[in-house]
Amino acid sequence: MGILPAMSLFHPSTEQIELATVLSVLGDQTRLSIVGYLARNEGFEINCSRFLDLGSKTNVSYHLAKLREAGITRTEVRGTNRLISLRRADLDQRFPGLLDSILASATGIAFDMHEAARAELRQLEREGAASPGPVG
Amino acid sequence: MGILPAMSLFHPSTEQIELATVLSVLGDQTRLSIVGYLARNEGFEINCSRFLDLGSKTNVSYHLAKLREAGITRTEVRGTNRLISLRRADLDQRFPGLLDSILASATGIAFDMHEAARAELRQLEREGAASPGPVG
């Protein structure tokens, strides 16, 4: 329908991010786990499959869409896969201190994705061309 | 049925308060309004009827129960009515900074209960026996 070059995904602008929406979207263990993982791995390129042990492929897709539509994460299309990142700056600007206090409160929850995965991630970053610097 | 002196309402202990529950319960405009009002009126005796312009009696009762069961508010039975208060100390202990950042982020929302009501409240506090000091 659209004549847009590469159908990009919807992201609310910073101003459009709603507190009640952010809170209700974050009021879910799975999503909290995803956000916690993203927070501890900022600067790395995280794609959807990284969260497959939190649910089925469909399910992860569902939760990531919720996070994106709420303005909590950004999803950039990179070839055949999506890179997910926290919209930390935007959230900090809109709701100062909120994300940090939530992340701090969330420590010790199940988003402690098995170390195997994290090690593998580092390994991939190392041997892949990508540097661990900020995405984009 | 119970042999308890005065069937008190259920309140989770501080340790039992769950982050995801708090966030999802606060992810609702009506509840956010209630909590905002309670925060700006700490020390005053607030009863359920104070929130009647946010919904029907049944509805307010429903939301207040949600807040209480999540550990966000405390409800004490005082004669024929209930006094509602924020469990600020408990929340601060469990999730430091969280409540404050939410309240700060929530400013400017509809929980700006018409000034008439606030004036009336002060009036009642003044002419009633109760002092405006901390409840309890």
Place this chain on the structure above:
DNA sequence: TCAATAGTTCAACGATTGTTGAACCAAGGG
């Protein structure tokens, strides 16, 4: 004692949520 007051419980409802499998689509790599 009787009635008013403050609030809860109940049953019902339509709407939204989280989850799933099957089908689908869009790049890239052999």
Place this chain on the structure above:
DNA sequence: CCCTTGGTTCAACAATCGTTGAACTATTGA
């Protein structure tokens, strides 16, 4: 070119949510 890989869309589902009016309970005050 075909097929694999990474991810979305769809239809369906059971479960929970927010809302309502009617009935109910409990306490207080005349």
